[in-house]
Amino acid sequence: MGSNFMLGDGSFGAFTFYAREHQAEECNSHGLPLTPNTILMTGRFEGMRNIQHNNLCAYLDLLKCNGERMVCVSEYYKDSLETRMKQKYSFTHLGAAQLAAELTDALSYLHERNMAASFLCTESVLFNKNGNVKLFNYGFCHITDYGNFVDFALESPRYISPELLLSQSKDLHIAMATKSNIWSLGIILLEVFMECHLYPDLFLKNGLATLFTCLLRFVRNSQRGGATPLDGLLETHGLAEKPMDTNLKSFLELCLVPLPSKRSSAHSLLSHVYLKVAKNKKDSDNLPKLVSIRNPFDGERVTEKIEVPSPYSSSSMSTGEANVILKEDHLSSCSLQEVYFLWSLAGGDLNNELSKASLVTNRPPVLSLPCVVAQDIKEFGVEEDSIHLYDDTVVTLPMEQLRKRLQSKGIEDYYPIMPDPEVVKNDRRSVVNDSEQLLQLSKLPLQIKEKDIDYQFHRLILYRRLLEAYPYTKELIITEAIVDVCPLNRGPIWAALLDVHGDIVSRYDEIDKESATPTDRQIAVDIPRCHQYHLLLASTTGQFKFNRLLKAWVRDHPHLVYWQGLDSLCAPFLSLNFNDEALAYASFCSFIDKYLTNFFLKDNSPVMQEYLAIFLQLIAYHDPVVFNRLDTIGFFPDLYAIPWFLTMFTHVFPLDKVYHLWDTLLLGNPSFPLFVGVSILVQLRNELLSYDFNECIMMFSDLPDINIHQCVTEAGRLYHITPPSLYLRTQGKPQEPLDNFHGPPEACKVPLSIESLRLECSPQLSAHDLISLCKLESRAIGYERVSKTPPNSKDPNDPLLWRDLGTKGRNGEVIVIDIRTQEEFESGHMMSSYNLPHYEGTFLPNGDLTGSPETACLREREWDFIVILAGKGDQAATFARQLVRLNFHHVCTLNGGAGVLRSLGLLSSVLE
Amino acid sequence: MASSCEVEFSFDYKSRGESKQLKASLPIPYEGNIRETAARLMTINEIPSHLFEEELVSALGAFISEETRKWRDRIGDDAILKAFEGGTIDKQVNEWVSRYTHNHAHFTTLKKVPDDPFPSIYLQLVHSPALTTLLQLEHTYSLSMNDISSAARNAVTNMHKKHDKELENMLQKTDTDVNKLMRQHVFEKKELEDKWMLEINEQQNVQKREYRDWLSRLHEELYEETTTTGGGGGGKKQKSRKKSALAELQSNQQPMMIEDVQLPNERMEESFTIYLGAQQKSSHSLRLICSNIISYCTDSRDPAAASADIAGSMRLNPRRIETAVSLYSTELTALILNTDREINTISGLKEVFADCCRLSTDFHFPSIDEQLLTVQGFATEIKETRETMKGEKVGGDSTDTTSPNKINFESSLSNMSLSPDRSSANSSLLGSLSNPGLSPKSVSSLETDEGVTLEPGDFYITRHSNLSQVHVICHLVSDDKAILNPSLNTRHPIMLGLRNILRTLARNRIHKVIIPLLLTDQMKPDMTINWCLKRAELVFKSVKGFLLESTTWQSDQTWTVQFLLPEGISDDGFEQISDLLSKTYRTSISRSLSGNTSGVRIVN
Structure with missing residues (x-):
């Protein structure tokens, strides 16, 4: 998740720069082409989102553009120390001390996290309306791996420290950066005191050389026991006589020490007496303005108490001259990340803004081509253009469009009232039903909804509030997820759907992710091939995290093994929770536990074989034509569907499709993926019916483009119309007894062995499902106790059943065909069942049905729901097979046959 | 990392009354998570986790921050002390100065390259109703160029005839006389050619100047008109002037017809749509075509015959319109031409190609x-x-x-x-x-x-606005021996050059390219079917590798690659290579997926 800080009076600033380009044909140790620096930076940038400090501008986005160009977006303020100095602003003693205190605090925060600030200079020191420091553009040491990924320097020349200037190797930057920051801090504060820049002639010819030489002269002098650099600098600028506060002088002297070992650290400077005055002021005025109070998945670690100013009580903020949260401007109380997300949805276009400021030019390709390219040397004849150089000009992104789009939103939209979870659990009524407009929007296709600013505005505020109160709001989150999931919060929402809770951070910390294991090699081979089009997963940072997650899982599940495909399965969780490995891990484990129980056993064939056998039965049940075709050419699920189910389709779909698929999949029970499989076959129906075996193999080895929206809808529809006993599994997680199962035990399905599953092409229905399909509860023995459940009641534990599919729940009528002999039939049979004795000329020798009135009736209703009832033996299966062969849909056999119905008292004799 | 180091951490604790010590070697700079490292150390040393955990974590944290501080201070101090000892200060200062001047816009001496206004003028006009007039103008110019060229050709032919006659008459004379005459002939011929060449050059320069002037004027008028329409004032005047600018042209022009596209009958051609990538797919379109490479440059196969063709008709090829409109866009088409190591236009394909370019003036x-x-x-x-x-x-x-x-x-x-x-x-x-x-x-x-x-594998790029279907020519330097060698492999400089070309095109946002599949423009007797298949496979795989690589991180990029086979390849050969393409790119699926077959085959 991104920055939790409020927008306040901040705005967004964007600037652009170029990454260093790799030479052609450069390869890494695996022989793969080198990952472009732009991608490596994208990965490292994510870490900046975790930086949340009151005196640091939040980083919002780093965008890879054409070629090596990147655009960085950050919180931004117009008022900077540089502009103040240009306007000859003079700081009061307290003001200067406050500036020093806030800067030192920001640096100390960064240094504690092993980061150093880049571009520490007067241009980067910004102020918000309250006059608090907001340091800008500080993240490039981390993002560029201390300058490894770019050609430009990460310091402004005036503030560069002597050790950096004298360092022989750029590799050492990493070791010098933190203490260098202290030097820069000293120079900035000195300039504040001097009320002008050191070396104002920097941009003249030789300005840089003069600056550096002068600086080094002072350093050398002081090394030889001469004047300190501070005195030297003051003297050169003719300010040796200007009275300086002794505390300030002592502070500056601690900063401007040539040798880093003698220079103070930010941490120790924090307790310097010079900052004491400012400290007192700070505590009351400089509270962090967080949007969310807590991270719902931080378990017991929520110890840091942060006082959050409420927008309604002005007590905590009235001290500032300008109240940060304007009375009616609720947008400013949204988090920076949220506002940026909305800004993009409101049609914000970064490149357009940068072009307007002519920071980007779009030279036609025909004019930018080189003239000669020599293999081992370089390109010749390309005009050099200063547009590729580093330019720190920041463009403020306009907010008018966004504010205009949101101007109709009132306080009730920003602070909606939450329903009662207990009430919602029973009717699954989403809050979108409260507004006609939202209800209409919610019915649009997902791709459109995700781009609609009105809709996403409501969803993201709703989900933010729901997630804050998780796990109390778990049922509410499920209810809303039935409608859809907000893309900005997908990671945490999924975690909630997967019932992740507790102290997941400590649990994750305790797992050893470093010691070598036998699977390391396999993991190392798989990761660089896993969803590499996704920039974060392709970055070194991503692969490092990926490796840790997979190793943690292997270590944490000694009874399971790493099957190839686990990497793909992990990819959605890592990409959605890139900055929260613990949450990614907990969701990942919870997912496997729920949906892939036993799939990662060393011998996973029982569970896999059962899954595939049921899958095949469901194909026959829902699409006998395809089933017959695949049966004829011998194209069975074990040839193509194993990676589907083992990776829950993450191996076959790109991540953006996986997100949409799983938004639904996470609502269904562990058998729902079977219907996704059937739905894919249905979508590829035309091809399957015309292809031969080899073509099918080819097509499934590299699945063509699937319309995921259609796929999900169809899977949901099939799931709705399929009685649960048809896909009852025994090898997975034991299915929890259904809450609304009130029948006697004999009505339950007796599970089949894998062998029998594979022999029968049609699934078996439980007596219970037959009873509820035919609404025979009142007649069956063992159901007397049941108070009449309302018809068509939905199971609250199966949220997917609540999804509005716009179609009738179950289609077709139930036809029960009794294939016992006529005598048996007459001695007792189910009401309104047909008797088509198996051996008495129902089928012609060629397999077709004979022309009796019963078969005619059957043929008319080939789309209805057909249950075959037999005495004993495998007659029912054989009969069913013949019907399927004739392309009858929805054929199943009754588990237990006539015997079960008799024991439930549902057989009545004709004579009665 | 060069500067990193390892440090030994030790921690004393008591287990069952015994004093024990835990030791671990840690890297500095340390980039891990202290809690995690502590947990791991406890597991390795079998310390029950509830004991000492917090102590260990804080000891470890303190140790690491102290060691990191020492490491940083040592490196920082070293840099300063060594530099002062070694006297490298000036060098360092210069390095930093050049770092800033080379990479920072504020300190650079480089200026933003001022844009030539002509491309944007052209771009605006070509997307305005003025397009047809503009093309008419170009056409008229090319007609007059054509007159000069044919005059030049006639003059040269006449001189040849004259020389031949003179030689015939000299046959009885001595060798020295013949030699003398021949030398004179060569001299005369060169002089004549130079004279015409000069004339052509002159004419082209004049045309180019006129063309650019006219375009600027037209643009100015159109532009000013739009800006002044609101103001009233000078609007009328501008309009009348505009008429004059256009009228000037239209007066001596007859309306032009857009030619119907007629594909040459004998062309064998097949198109494929391919999808690459494991999960995220990128789609590209590939074409296998058997055709003369020069046909992309001129509408006629023979530049000499083309002149007659142009002169005879006032038709405009629609392909030419497309080429003109896309000139400054990102829809450029590049053609790869094989060339030898010398940069000239003396013989072979180079000469034919250059003659195509010289047919008309390049205005851009x-x-x-x-x-x-x-x-x-x-x-x-x-x-x-x-x-x-x-x-x-x-x-x-x-x-x-x-x-x-x-x-x-x-x-x-x-x-x-x-x-x-x-x-x-x-x-x-x-x-x-x-x-x-x-x-x-x-x-x-x-x-x-x-x-x-140049060396094989190098390439140079020429840009053209007056060719029929392509804008950019990549001249790949190769040598005939290597090209004919059946065991040419992916590491050969020529193949690296091919990849380099594709990479350069991609970086300049050009994604349409025509590649001679066999790396040569004509069939030779040594080129058996097997040779062709082997070469085709090499190029197919090389291009596939490139496409996969270049779309790994940018899967929305669609390429159009045309693989060109020389004329004279047998139908069977074409068939086999087409199958090879299907196999290499696994297209059998995508072809029938789109419902109607996208594999269009035109074979007559």
């Missing part, structure tokens, strides 16, 4: 001969650089191995900075072209005498 780019001169300039530079590199390698063997690399880098740097000057030198050289006797042809042949050549 320098003429082919001028462009080749620039290439020649860079080639000389490259050759020099290579020679110094070789020298360095030989000389630098005994000394530090890193030094040659460094020097190379610097010398290439200096080349880069020199290049603008060089090109201006070239353009002044071009200025002197107007002197008789220094026709482009003779200049390039003069220079090749000096033996300035």
Whole structure:
């Protein structure tokens, strides 16, 4: 998740720069082409989102553009120390001390996290309306791996420290950066005191050389026991006589020490007496303005108490001259990340803004081509253009469009009232039903909804509030997820759907992710091939995290093994929770536990074989034509569907499709993926019916483009119309007894062995499902106790059943065909069942049905729901097979046959 | 990392009354999570986790921050102390200065390259109703160019006839006399050719100037009109002037017809849509075509015959319109031409191609001969650089191995900075072209005498606005022997050059390319079916590899690649290569997926 800080009076600033380009044909140790620096930076940038400090501008986005160009977006303020100095602003003693205190605090925060600030200079020191420091553009040491990924320097020349200037190797930057920051801090504060820049002639010819030489002269002098650099600098600028506060002088002297070992650290400077005055002021005025109070998945670690100013009580903020949260401007109380997300949805276009400021030019390709390219040397004849150089000009992104789009939103939209979870659990009524407009929007296709600013505005505020109160709001989150999931919060929402809770951070910390294991090699081979089009997963940072997650899982599940495909399965969780490995891990484990129980056993064939056998039965049940075709050419699920189910389709779909698929999949029970499989076959129906075996193999080895929206809808529809006993599994997680199962035990399905599953092409229905399909509860023995459940009641534990599919729940009528002999039939049979004795000329020798009135009736209703009832033996299966062969849909056999119905008292004799 | 180090951490604790010590070696800079490391150390040393956990975590944290501080201070101090001892200060200062001046916009001496206004003027006009007028103008110019060219050809032919006659008459004379006459003939011929070449050049320069002037005027009028319509005032006046500018042209123009597209009958062609990538797919379109490579440059196969064709009709090829409209867009088409190591237009395909370019005036780019001169300039530079590199390698063997690399880098740097000057030198050289006797042809042949050549795998790019279907020509330097060698492999410089071309095109946002599949433009007797299949496979795989690589991180990029087979390949050969393409790119699926077959085959 991104920055939790409020927008306040901040705005967004964007600037652009170029990454260093790799030479052609450069390869890494695996022989793969080198990952472009732009991608490596994208990965490292994510870490900046975790930086949340009151005196640091939040980083919002780093965008890879054409070629090596990147655009960085950050919180931004117009008022900077540089502009103040240009306007000859003079700081009061307290003001200067406050500036020093806030800067030192920001640096100390960064240094504690092993980061150093880049571009520490007067241009980067910004102020918000309250006059608090907001340091800008500080993240490039981390993002560029201390300058490894770019050609430009990460310091402004005036503030560069002597050790950096004298360092022989750029590799050492990493070791010098933190203490260098202290030097820069000293120079900035000195300039504040001097009320002008050191070396104002920097941009003249030789300005840089003069600056550096002068600086080094002072350093050398002081090394030889001469004047300190501070005195030297003051003297050169003719300010040796200007009275300086002794505390300030002592502070500056601690900063401007040539040798880093003698220079103070930010941490120790924090307790310097010079900052004491400012400290007192700070505590009351400089509270962090967080949007969310807590991270719902931080378990017991929520110890840091942060006082959050409420927008309604002005007590905590009235001290500032300008109240940060304007009375009616609720947008400013949204988090920076949220506002940026909305800004993009409101049609914000970064490149357009940068072009307007002519920071980007779009030279036609025909004019930018080189003239000669020599293999081992370089390109010749390309005009050099200063547009590729580093330019720190920041463009403020306009907010008018966004504010205009949101101007109709009132306080009730920003602070909606939450329903009662207990009430919602029973009717699954989403809050979108409260507004006609939202209800209409919610019915649009997902791709459109995700781009609609009105809709996403409501969803993201709703989900933010729901997630804050998780796990109390778990049922509410499920209810809303039935409608859809907000893309900005997908990671945490999924975690909630997967019932992740507790102290997941400590649990994750305790797992050893470093010691070598036998699977390391396999993991190392798989990761660089896993969803590499996704920039974060392709970055070194991503692969490092990926490796840790997979190793943690292997270590944490000694009874399971790493099957190839686990990497793909992990990819959605890592990409959605890139900055929260613990949450990614907990969701990942919870997912496997729920949906892939036993799939990662060393011998996973029982569970896999059962899954595939049921899958095949469901194909026959829902699409006998395809089933017959695949049966004829011998194209069975074990040839193509194993990676589907083992990776829950993450191996076959790109991540953006996986997100949409799983938004639904996470609502269904562990058998729902079977219907996704059937739905894919249905979508590829035309091809399957015309292809031969080899073509099918080819097509499934590299699945063509699937319309995921259609796929999900169809899977949901099939799931709705399929009685649960048809896909009852025994090898997975034991299915929890259904809450609304009130029948006697004999009505339950007796599970089949894998062998029998594979022999029968049609699934078996439980007596219970037959009873509820035919609404025979009142007649069956063992159901007397049941108070009449309302018809068509939905199971609250199966949220997917609540999804509005716009179609009738179950289609077709139930036809029960009794294939016992006529005598048996007459001695007792189910009401309104047909008797088509198996051996008495129902089928012609060629397999077709004979022309009796019963078969005619059957043929008319080939789309209805057909249950075959037999005495004993495998007659029912054989009969069913013949019907399927004739392309009858929805054929199943009754588990237990006539015997079960008799024991439930549902057989009545004709004579009665 | 060069600067990192390892430190030993130890922690004392008591277990069952016994004093024990835990030891671990940790890297500095430490980038891990302290809690995690502590947990791991406890597991390894079998310390029950509830004991000492917090103590260990805080001891570890303190230890690491202390060691990191020491490490940082040591490196920082070292840098300062060593520099003062070693007296490298000036060098350091200069390095930093150049770092800022080379990479930071505030300190650079480079200016933003001012944009030539002409491309944007053209771009605006070509997307306005003025397009047809503009193309008509171009057409008229090309007709008049054509007149001159045919006059030139006639003159040369006549001279040939005259010379032949004279030679016939001389047959009885002595060898010396014949030789003398022949020398005179050669001289006369050259003089005549030069004269015409000069005339053509002159004419082209005039045309180019007129064309650009006219476009600027037209644009000014259109632009001013739109800005002044609101103001009223001068609007009317502008309008009337505009009429004059357009009328000026239209008066001596007859309306033009857009020609119907007629594909040459004998062309074998097949199209494929392919999808690459494991989960995220990128789609590309591939075509296998059997055709003459020159047909992409001119509508007629024979440049000489083309003139008659153009003159005879007032038709405009729709392909030509497309090419004109896309000139400054990102929809450029590039063609790869094989060339030998010499940069000239004396013989073979090079000559045919250059003649195509010379058929009409290029209003946007320098003429082919001028462009080749620039290439020649860079080639000389490259050759020099290579020679110094070789020298360095030989000389630098005994000394530090890193030094040659460094020097190379610097010398290439200096080349880069020199290049603008060089090109201006070239353009002044071009200025002197107007002197008789220094026709482009003779200049390039003069220079090749000096033996300035590129190496196989290098390539140069020429840009053209007057070819029928392509804008950019990548001349891939290769050598005939290597091309004919059946065991040419992916690591051969020519193949690297091919990949380099694709990469350069991609970086310049050009994603339509025509590749001679067999790396040669004509069938030769040695090229058996097997040879062709082997070569086709090599190029298919190479291109596939490139497509996969270039779309890994940018899967929304669609390429259009046309694989060109030389005329004269058998139907069977075409068939087999087409199957090979299907196999290499696994297209059998995608072809029938789109419902109707996207594999269109035109074979007659």
